[in-house]
Each structure stands twice: as C-alpha cells, then as structure tokens.
Amino acid sequence: MILVLWDIDRTLVYTGDIDRRVYRETFTSIVGRPPTALPARGTGVTMPVAVRDLLRANHVPEHSAEKLAARILAELPQRLSGYRDMLAGDGIILPGAVAALTAVHQTDNLIATVVTGNLRDSAETKLSSLGLIGYLDTTIGGYASDNPHRPALVRIAQDRAAAKHGSRFDRNNTVIVGDSLEDVRTGLEGGAKVIAVASGTTTAEQLRAAGAQHVLPDLTDTDTLLNLILRAGRPDQGEAL
Incomplete structure (x- = not known):
C-alpha cells in the first residue's frame, strides 16, 4: 500500500x-x-x-x-x-486536480489523505466547499491542529493510516504531492518522497533545488503523476525515475 x-x-x-x-x-x-x-x-x-x-x-x-x-x-x-x-463560488480547483484525485482514489492500494498547514476544520471546510472531500480520507490526515511543526505531520498521518489499514507506512511507501518549499521540507524531514508541482508561488527550479525527487508543472498529466506515485512506492525505485 x-x-x-x-x-x-x-x-x-x-x-x-x-x-x-x-x-x-x-x-x-x-x-x-x-x-x-x-x-x-x-x-x-x-x-x-x-x-x-x-x-x-x-x-x-x-x-x-x-x-x-x-x-x-x-x-x-x-x-x-x-x-x-x-x-464555493470564487475558489478555484486547480487544473488537473479532479482527474488526479480521481485516479489516485480509484487505484488499488493507494490511500489518499492530506498533510496540510491548515487546521483540520479549515482544511475540511475548503475541501467540502469545493467538492473534493470525497476523494480523500481526512480522518487519517496530518493537520496543523495536530502539531505546528509541519514535518511532524507525516508521522501522524502514517500512524493514523497504519492503525486504520493494518499496514506500516514509512519513507518507502509514502508520497507527498505539494507546491511549496515547506512541502518539500515536510517530506524530506518527515519521512516521505516528494512529488512537487510548480502551481504555487515557488518555481520548478526552486522546488528541485530544495530536494524534491520529482517536479511537475501542474497536475494536468494524470498518467505521469500516477506513474510517479506508483514507482515512488516501490523500495529503491523512487529516486531513479
């Protein structure tokens, strides 16, 4: 998983x-x-x-x-x-997000949740208002309301997922998808591989220099994203794409 x-x-x-x-x-x-x-x-x-x-x-x-x-x-x-x-009216679902979430949600052995700088209630308000919450198991996510130190949220999510699914999660089978330098740092320090997307205020070059294993311009190439997630979850494969 x-x-x-x-x-x-x-x-x-x-x-x-x-x-x-x-x-x-x-x-x-x-x-x-x-x-x-x-x-x-x-x-x-x-x-x-x-x-x-x-x-x-x-x-x-x-x-x-x-x-x-x-x-x-x-x-x-x-x-x-x-x-x-x-x-709901002014918020924007970013290009490719629905297709990407759907692909992950529908793929066997992929468990989708969130690790976010938002407090849990704020995160769920955003996701539900924009119709995305059904693609994610927010009960096993990591939130700023759990710990203000963002890298610590990876272990919190891993432990919650392990308790629910009976599998062990660590750096070898955990992937973060995010847009900021904090997302990269969270993965590197917290224990996850990082697929960065340059859809925010941070450039692809900055994300790559910070240590992201893979960088995409956005989420529109669903097949590539899904392939990166699946290969990153194989021991010793995530670094060699």
Missing part, C-alpha cells in the same frame, strides 16, 4: 484572498485593532506559525502573544466556515 499525502492550497485549490480576509477579521476581533501586515502568500507554513508571525509583525507584545495566538487559532476555522458560499 502507498500513502499519498496531498497538500491543499495552491496544489489542489486556490482560494484567493479568503484566507487573508479571515486572518484580518480574526486578528481584529481578538486583538482589538486591524493588522497592518498579513502572512506571506503561498509559503506553506502551518497556521500556528503564521499566526505567531502575524502577531510579531504587528508588534503585539511577546508576553501576551501566546494567549492571543491560542484565541485566534480557536476562532479561525469558525470564521472560515462563514465563507463557505464564497469558497
């Missing part, structure tokens, strides 16, 4: 400025003033890391930052859920 860990934002979907609007509204609600700086786009860092960066960039005193961060993180998913209609 091969565990396929999908990133969400800028790999499967693009939600425009909705996340940044949610960060702005939640910060204003909790801190009591609007932020003058927002998280950088497309970095792939986990939401807890982004929130702490947000507080730091907006000169929130260190002694109160931890408590405020916890309150912001608790409110973010609920506030995002208020944008379901906007996500």
Whole structure:
C-alpha cells in the first residue's frame, strides 16, 4: 500500500484572498485593532506559525502573544466556515486536480489523505466547499491542529493510516504531492518522497533545488503523476525515475 499525502492550497485549490480576509477579521476581533501586515502568500507554513508571525509583525507584545495566538487559532476555522458560499463560488480547483484525485482514489492500494498547514476544520471546510472531500480520507490526515511543526505531520498521518489499514507506512511507501518549499521540507524531514508541482508561488527550479525527487508543472498529466506515485512506492525505485 502507498500513502499519498496531498497538500491543499495552491496544489489542489486556490482560494484567493479568503484566507487573508479571515486572518484580518480574526486578528481584529481578538486583538482589538486591524493588522497592518498579513502572512506571506503561498509559503506553506502551518497556521500556528503564521499566526505567531502575524502577531510579531504587528508588534503585539511577546508576553501576551501566546494567549492571543491560542484565541485566534480557536476562532479561525469558525470564521472560515462563514465563507463557505464564497469558497464555493470564487475558489478555484486547480487544473488537473479532479482527474488526479480521481485516479489516485480509484487505484488499488493507494490511500489518499492530506498533510496540510491548515487546521483540520479549515482544511475540511475548503475541501467540502469545493467538492473534493470525497476523494480523500481526512480522518487519517496530518493537520496543523495536530502539531505546528509541519514535518511532524507525516508521522501522524502514517500512524493514523497504519492503525486504520493494518499496514506500516514509512519513507518507502509514502508520497507527498505539494507546491511549496515547506512541502518539500515536510517530506524530506518527515519521512516521505516528494512529488512537487510548480502551481504555487515557488518555481520548478526552486522546488528541485530544495530536494524534491520529482517536479511537475501542474497536475494536468494524470498518467505521469500516477506513474510517479506508483514507482515512488516501490523500495529503491523512487529516486531513479
């Protein structure tokens, strides 16, 4: 069995400025003033890391930052859920994503879930609003609500998949598909092979230089993607394509 860990934002979907609007509204609600700086786009860092960066960039005193961060993180998913209609109407499913998800979902011995910098409720809101959640077993994913250190999410997903399917998952049979340098780092440090897609803010050259085993321009070549996933799941084969 091969565990396929999908990133969400800028790999499967693009939600425009909705996340940044949610960060702005939640910060204003909790801190009591609007932020003058927002998280950088497309970095792939986990939401807890982004929130702490947000507080730091907006000169929130260190002694109160931890408590405020916890309150912001608790409110973010609920506030995002208020944008379901906007996500469904304005969110974009990236080219090839549905075909790629379908191919993985329908292939024997491939188990598809997510490893994402989103909190679990936020991830499920995005996926369900855009009609993609049925292709993924979100109960065995790794989320920022599990651990703010993104590489740790690989082992969390592997352990959950192992408990459900009775198979052992490690670097030899786990593949991440993602668009950012954080996705590459997550795989390399967390214990998964990396198929990067240059559909976000990071170039193919940057993804390759960071250590991704394979880099595709996007998800539109379903056959190539599926072949890479299947071959990466064979011991000692994933590096020699």
